[in-house]
Amino acid sequence: MPVAPRLLRPSAVRLSATALALAAALTTMAQPARAHDRHGTDRPCPRLTVSDGWYGNNQARIQQLIDRYGDCAPHRHGDRTKPVAVFDWDNTVIKNDIGDATMYWLLRNSRIREPEHGDWRTTSRYLTPAAARALRTACPAGTGRDRTLPTATDTGCADEILSVYGEAATTSGDAAFSGYDRRTMEPSYAWLAQLTHGWTAAQVRSFAAAARTENLAAPLGATQKVGSTTDATGYVRYYDQQRDLIRTLRRAGFDVWIVSASPQPVVDVWAKGVDVAPGHVIGIRSTTERGRYTSHLSSCGAARPGDDSQITYIDGKRCWINQEIFGVRGAAASKVQPPSKRAVFAAGDSDTDVSMLRDATGLRLALNRNKTELMCRSYDDADGKWLVNPMFIGAKGRKDAAYPCATRGYIASDGTAGPVRRDDGSVIPDQRDTVYAG
Known part of the structure; x- marks a missing residue:
């Protein structure tokens, strides 16, 4: 399958102080991290193998996350709690919808x-x-x-x-x-x-x-x-880079989930192409009657069956992840959970994925499709945990105008536009597009 060439634009790279420090630390990663297995012998952590298409040091930072949280990490020896990784599907794991x-x-x-x-x-x-x-x-x-x-x-x-x-x-x-x-x-x-x-x-x-x-x-x-x-x-393609990433995460002991705003049975079929079983897929779920789908949707959090009010979309993704992966019920499922009940890694490409990515405690991978709120938060990189990468196939060129983060980058529940705010309430200033094809 054709794969886009490596997309590197050194003049466009913008690294935060945190990222610069991390880049220096990455020089220690020449040798794979190793851990003792249950027989006491050393074994290497699984490595990402597809390098083309990754921007800057994104692949190296993800590898460091795998080395830190995977079951190969020395400090995780004997720890039975699997770290969770969540992926949006459309235009995140595959090209197109x-x-x-x-x-x-x-x-x-x-x-x-x-x-x-x-x-x-x-x-x-x-x-x-x-x-x-x-x-x-x-x-x-x-x-x-x-x-x-x-x-x-x-x-x-x-x-x-x-x-x-x-x-x-x-x-x-x-x-x-x-x-x-x-x-x-x-x-x-x-x-x-x-x-x-x-x-x-x-x-x-x-x-x-x-x-x-x-x-x-x-x-x-x-x-x-x-x-x-x-x-x-009329075409769809799996991203080789994401197949490799999902495979490596699973080999390292991560609990990998697909969370998509496409219908559940549809995502079930496609997710098998990256070896993710239906039991680890959360899509839009319909209710059934006598074995057949109805026009009503399953509920999440405080919503009642038949309300049809909360699908896997923006804050709805948070609810479904909390409910189905971490077992949080009722109104609490719509709230941000403590770190022990949140994903370590998340990947997405759209404003649809913003809440899911914000909740991830380790790294957040944003594929750049010029989606305003997502790119505002990604480029602001307030805590140094955001990675921006061009799409692996058909990547977009630079967006000429700045993202209007400070004025209308956030769409509220009632549809009104306003500023994008950080967790502390401060407003994110407008952001320029710096990671793109070219």
Whole structure:
């Protein structure tokens, strides 16, 4: 698989005092760290093997974290508590979005069922009346035993669904969703999971597997036709660097999890490609009825079943991690936990991942996709634990304008924009883009 070349721009590197000190310390890492196994013999800590694509000393700092926290570390000899590492999925472990890939496949193969009683409002509590009307007008009644919509041939219906999903607006420009918390819910992401209503988990996994096969076989840069859209992204690739990192972390005794805002059965299928089993995947989870998915979502924290209020999105990721990985229940799951109940390492690429990354106690890897809040926090690097890396495939060039951290880099629960603040309440100043392709 083609891999982007090493991306090094010495003139663009900005190191904090903490990072400079660490860089000096890294000169002691010429020999692999070693520890005694249970038989008393020395064994080396597992090493990262894929070097291309890592920026500056990012790979070396991650290796140091592995040497410090892995079960090969001398101070961890006999310690049964596994350090936790959490990874976002889309554009973090892979290039492109498996939610999009699945939606495109569903539309191209007419696998979306008509809504209950023909009422599109049953598919999402946040769907606006304008969106429900547009969908009802564009999409006829389902056909066949499964009452599926003919989106493979009916471009009008496919286009309306695709617009609501991808643009959060109707084809006429009306807002598609309203009334949700911007820190715990992204209704267009959730809508994909909700549109799998009526199918079993096994059936949805089969749809995801078919989309996976197509997207991995397609050449880099491939597009596909969905409805009347001719340039929908048509390929996905695993990042060799992240496969190597996940494999090395697991060999070092880390408890590795995937936490994604794509539907659970879809991520289950793709995560097997990095040897992460479904039991270590947290995606958007739907409720079931008589073995089939409903249009309602599983709950987290203080939310009640059927509230459909908290998915694996920004602060919602914190809740699901605390609940499913660390066993924190109720309202406490939405709170920052003590260090012993937090991940040591986290990786993400978007504002979706901000809370998950902030909670990590060791290192936080941010892949630069020019997402404002994430890059504000990453470049500010208030505690010296943030790493910024260009994307490993199709990395973005430098963002010309500074990130507006001091004025509108943070989106509140009600959708209003404001300054990005550090843990102590101080405002992060605007940040320039310094880690990029070129």
